[in-house]
Amino acid sequence: MMFMRRTKIVCTIGPKTESLDALRKLARAGMNVARLNFSHGNYDEQGKKIENLKELNKGLSNPVAILLDTKGPEIRTGDLEKDICLKKGDKFTFTVKDTVDEVMGTTLSYKHIIHDIKAGDMIYVDDAMLEFNVKDISGHKIICRVQNDGLLCSRKGVNVPGIDINLPSLTEKDIEDINFGILHDVDYIAVSFVRNKNDVLKLRKFLSEMGATMRIISKIEHIHAVHDFESILEVSDGIMIARGDLGIQMPFEELPMIQKDIIEKCNSVSKPVITATHMLNSMVNNPRPTRAEVTDVANAILTGTDAVMLSQETAKGEYPIESVKVMDKICRATEIKMDSRISTKVSKKSMTDIVGQAVALISENIKADAILTFTQTGRTASALSKYRVKSLIYAMTPEDKVLRTTALTWGVSAHKISAGYKSTDVMINEGIESLKEKGVLKSGNVVIITAGVPLGVSGGTNLSEVRKVS
Structure with a gap:
């Protein structure tokens, strides 16, 4: 079975990569999530990018998720x-x-x-x-x-260090941009310059009032956010470590340990974390990265980041496709050497977390070829991901939204299945057959199954079993 890259790659889409042809090349090179930076461009330009991304996704079994990055009070x-x-x-x-x-x-x-x-x-x-x-x-x-x-x-x-900007956490422009994102059904909102959990709750309240379901990624780029991080994490769906602004707000020599601490806390609660800014910045103008950049990317992966992000490298750099290919190579080479992180310590957890921990232990002991988690929300896949198991994790879901939102979760590949199965056995058998048809599984593979009984109830994962593919 071919080694599947586990770490996800976020690419910022700009003038060099907004065409459908360029997006196809980015996807082939390894892009999992497309970031649209709303600090730049107008709605016609951003709308065209979204249109091209949705056209791209029609031909992909693993669709590219769309992340709208707000301008914020900057x-x-x-x-x-x-x-x-x-x-x-x-x-x-x-x-x-x-x-x-x-x-x-x-x-x-x-x-x-x-x-x-x-x-x-x-x-x-x-x-x-x-x-x-x-x-x-x-x-x-x-x-x-x-x-x-x-x-x-x-x-x-x-x-300007020491000066607090007297602007609301969600500016009028941000609200307009988010409404645009809702209209175009983007998958993630990255909220800029978060200072405390109330900034996130304001956005969540607004999305709820609008009937929107996109997930919230809080960008940690202000010193106040570092001080209130655990509260922010609790109310967020994921985190982006925006090292550019953060490294100015505080002494730069403290940044590596803060990055490590943020990643570890995100891992502990199974929420995706993106490491961003200057990861391969030299490739804006050069075809090869510096050795320090390669080490930076690898260390972020070893620490536990779910995703690594490219900014100018893919938005306006001279080598956008090469940048993604280099990132892909670094990820694969690093992941092969990674150890799993499974603890037998039991703390207060949901049934989904407990099943996830048990499945992770089983997968390591029997060296399972794959884990198939049948899910309505992607929650079980996230619970498994944090253990960094060697087995491939396949999120089997009838929900198109879950196909895209798992694009940020380490080690998870989402696959579409039908809805409304009459029995668990029929669902599992058809799921295995669909992966065999795609060449993902073959006869003799050992797989672990997780699902919920009764079927179709989100948050109800309570079943695990081991099967040998016939």
């Missing part, structure tokens, strides 16, 4: 007629007006910053690739000295 630089080449020591001006007079200047999207910032503060742009020291505040202008050479492009993120 600060960005303005649009530029052309990129600005900066040199250390240059004078540079930020303005809170809608237009800028200076050639060496740009606008800022957050107007109130003029009242909060002071001389001596540092402004970081583009994930701190560019640094500016504030020298003076004059009317609507923030006059700075450039601290390092670099290139300033349009609409780059801005961070």
Whole structure:
């Protein structure tokens, strides 16, 4: 049986990859989830991407999930007629007006910053690739000295440590964008700059009022979110570690251990976690990654990340397909060396968790070729995933939504089955036959089955058995 990559790959879709042909190439290279960054683009552009992704999914047995990433209460630089080449020591001006007079200047999207910032503060742009020291505040202008050479492009993120942005957690633009996502049936909402659990609960309440079922991924990119992480995790469906902004909000040397801690806490409650930002950033312009990037990706996988994310690499880089192929290679090479993480410790758990733990133990002891979990929600597959078992996990589901939302869960491949089976045996037999027809299983394979009796009741996993495929 061919080794199936377990770690999922999230690709940001941009100008280089928004065509149907490019999306097909990304999917063949290994894309599991398509991220749409709503900090950029208009609804016509984003709608076309979604249309192309849905057309792509018609030909895939494992559809690509769609993740809408909100802009959030962030600060960005303005649009530029052309990129600005900066040199250390240059004078540079930020303005809170809608237009800028200076050639060496740009606008800022957050107007109130003029009242909060002071001389001596540092402004970081583009994930701190560019640094500016504030020298003076004059009317609507923030006059700075450039601290390092670099290139300033349009609409780059801005961070000013120590300044809290006085904007709601869900801005008017975010609400409009989320409504657009609901209309187009996206699978995930990644909510930016979460500070506490109330930010997540506000979004959940809004989605509930709209009758929407997409899952919420909380982005951890603010120091307040680190301090309140366990409460945020409790009310979220998954987590994204957005290391760019997070690494500016706090001392960068603390970031590796915070990443490790977040991943471990997500694993413990069977919620998917995405490690993001600068994973293969050198491949924006180069066909090969740096050795440090390869090690970074591998370490995230070894720590327990469910997914790794590509941003500029696939959105506007010169080597988008190659970036996914490289990520795929690193994942596979790392996973082969990984150990399972099955504990016999029993804590307060649901029946689904208990069955999942038992199945994980059995699969390791008998070296099962696969685990087939018949599921309405994907919950059992997630409960199994956290143990990082060697056996392949197949989520057998009649729900199209589950086919896509399991695209973020480590080690899980979802397959469509019919609904309304009369008996458990018929359902299991047909599930096995469908995987044999796809070449996933063959005679002689040993598989473990999990399901719920009675059939069709979500959260009712209470059965496990071992079968040899005939």
